[in-house]
Amino acid sequence: MHAIQTSGNCIRNVTADQFSGVAADEVEDARPWCEIIRQWSTFHPEFAFLPRKFKIAVCGSEQDRAAVMVHDIGLQIVKDPEGNTAFKVIVGGGLGRTPVIGSVIHDALPPQHLLTYLEAIVRVYNQLGRRDNKFKARIKILVRAMGADAFKAKVEEEWAFIKDGQLSLPEEEVARAKSFFTAPDYLALQNEDLQAVALESPAFARWLAHNVHAHKQDGYAIVTLSLKTTGVAPGDITAEQFVAVANLAEEYGFGEARSTHQQNMVLPDVQQKQLFSLWQRLESLELASPTVGTMNDIICCPGGDFCSLANAKSIPIAEAIQRRFDDLDYLYDLGEIELNISGCMNACGHHHIGNIGILGVDKKGQEFYQVSLGGSQGLNASLGKILGPSFAQEDIPDVIEKILNCYVERRQPDEDFLDTFNRIGLEPFKERVYA
Template sequence: MYRYDEYDHAFVAERVAQFRDQVKRRLAGEITEDEFKPLRLQNGLYLQLHAYMLRIAIPYGTLSSKQMRTLAHIARRYDRGYGHFTTRQNLQFNWIKLEDAPDALADLAKAEMHAIQTSGNCIRNTTADHWAGVAIDEIEDPRIWCEIIRQWSTVHPEFSFLPRKFKIAVTGSPNDRAAVRVHDIGLRMLRDENGEPGFEVIVGGGLGRTPMIGKTIRPFLPKQHLLSYLEAILRVYNRYGRRDNIYKARIKILVHEIGAEEMRRQVEEEWEGLRDGALDLPADVVAGIGRHFAPPRYQPQPTIATETERLRFENRDFALWLRSNVVAHRQPGHAIVNLSLKPEGGPPGDASAAQMDAVADLADAYSCGEIRVTHEQNLVLPHVAVADLPAVWRGLTLIGFATPNLGLVSDIIACPGLDYCALANARAIPVAQRISQHFADLARQHDIGELKIKISGCINACGHHHVGHIGILGVDKNGTEFYQITLGGHAGDDVSLGSILGPAVPADQVVEAIDSLVRTYLAVRQDGERFLDTYRRVGNTPFKERLYATA
């Protein structure tokens, strides 16, 4: 993984010192909250319903065990003993005191972490496939390119005050695990007719108030031109993006209003003045960054381990965990282990300080000291020997992270909602907890199969409800919480936005509504279809008829 150089260390240290002085002046009353707000947001500090929230950047979702222990330390010392992993592969602390924020950032800096550009109208944390570097279908490790984007975009003088926040996602595989078509810019690696890798460039995707699927404006971009082409896109957006209306400020609105062809023309015209210039990436520079992401020195391992196979046949819980949470690795004798942060009845994405420390210990013992954060609010140990799977499973079971439910009905994405967020209309976490408890029977979950439920507490869609197989959106009706249900969303290769099923349902009927949808699916599915496949075949009608007949 990437390590800070002298410039990184100096830059982050200077930012901490600046913010410490800004907080001191705010606490002394020398600057007002209005004057302080843009300063704190530049350092990832939000003022939420009950307290300040600090959002920590985890670039492309990659953590070392030392960094995970630092997050545990921050949780203990400055928060209430836990943190919340988000859909941008970041971590949020929801109970930070203003006077403690500079010390927390200083402690983060010691572990080569910060909160810069986790807020504001700038280029946010670039996200990637959480199996990057180890997936068997990967063309190239996307984290190399994410790191290049990070270095280019950090406090970029031209793009630090964009019309609106800006999000980029990169996948190095033909199978999209980074939701690239619902980002402002999505980059999907592919090969040209000569076998050379490059990028499909997708622009104008996004969720929120006006969900849209991104449009391909360049089918193939050679790798060396990545930064110059991104610069061209951002310049066009910065020039024409709406600044008079916050609801129409995202690049997706610009692409929608002028059309994908005109957007392509504008970008290509801008790019002509940038290509083959200072932003082109020399091969030696890319190779130098790539060395930070070289695979670990794996020890030779058997592809079939006796203890693992024995336990698979003897222990049903272990067998379910292998089936649900463990996937193939590109290195023979190894596996990718997915940690579920969705225990029965637990807040999705939360981890206590003790759990973070335990994950760091497991990473050191069994995963070359490396951890990943997923955009579905789970964690990954990317380098586990097949022979070590029983030990890892036992360790995860002790801390509650071994629930075998990846991709199943209880593996729910949920934003913090009205429990924390000042923008929310309704609660999200309690709804996720109740649904999780209702479907607690793991045998039933596995019979239902892949079913992704995503919950947002408001139209900003931090829970990605638009691309949930079942999406749940909290809405306010005269001070009462209701929930609008959508069906058929998907964030992968065959991306789709969910369709509204009908009138929103009251909070006390949400669980019964989801149960009705699941029962309808089980009654009409054919030949082991996934929920999404069944929905695409039969449409809304059978689900709508059953739900509102019993509502």
């Protein structure tokens, strides 16, 4: 993360999967490619005044954790038929007032052409994107107006002029970028059997099941620190906790801590045999809520409490939901549910791609909340469908409870919320809520 080009109509901070470099399902580390893109885009003289802000995400894992389908450009690292690194290029995604799922315009771009192809995409956008209306200036509007095939044809036409030019990536430049992201000095460890410890401590077992993730190095684990304590704004961390996390990163890893777009933090390299000790420390810091991946792992924008753009408050809604559904066994029985809250149509809380999305709206000076269902991020991303008329703030916990009751009654064995919604559709939920 850097503070260059953070607010202008330019290419902003390039983002990646929070597990990059350590994920067990990783195809290739995304971080070197992010660094190459960062160096290309920073102070780019041609792209300093684009029609609107521009965001790029890169994911190098089988499971998309970087939301590549809803960025201006999303890059998914894949392997071509010969087993070589390539990029699936997705263009024109975005949320906000006009939510759009991106379109694939290249299935397997060779890495030596990465920057030339990106240059062609942004150049076409810079030339043809609207500048008369900021609400219609993002690349998603251009791609949708032209159609993905026509946009791709225009990119390919521009690309032909620069494909083999100065921006072609030689292997030594890729190797230089990769040299910045070498593996730390892992010990030669065996995977630990923590079942006996988990049986002695049910609380540790819950945390182990939900907050600890598979690492590609034997004997190590990835740990997500939950910043979703009930009564605290989701994603908030105190100065004292932050200092403590820095110390834990040194003591239980290689001095690295990461931030996630789910508003949590990650310690990427924890020895499995130290997990119980780390959990005890996190418990004392109130950073060990075993709710990662559950409905109470809420993504929530600052809302009307802090943001001058918001139509309604977000943080009290998150707290009300967390307090209503505080039974861990019930949350675990529900399975993975992504609940996202935005205080206005700018969609900073990504409500469009929440399995359950909540949007604050203004109705004659009063704060109301619109609910949508069926959104999802990932490579099969989908946009939520609006349930119906909006609700008063005090009604939201009851609305969520009716939605969950409908899901529990209608789901099939081992079926998660999104699968149930896709199978039965919106109407059963709508009938239950508005009955």
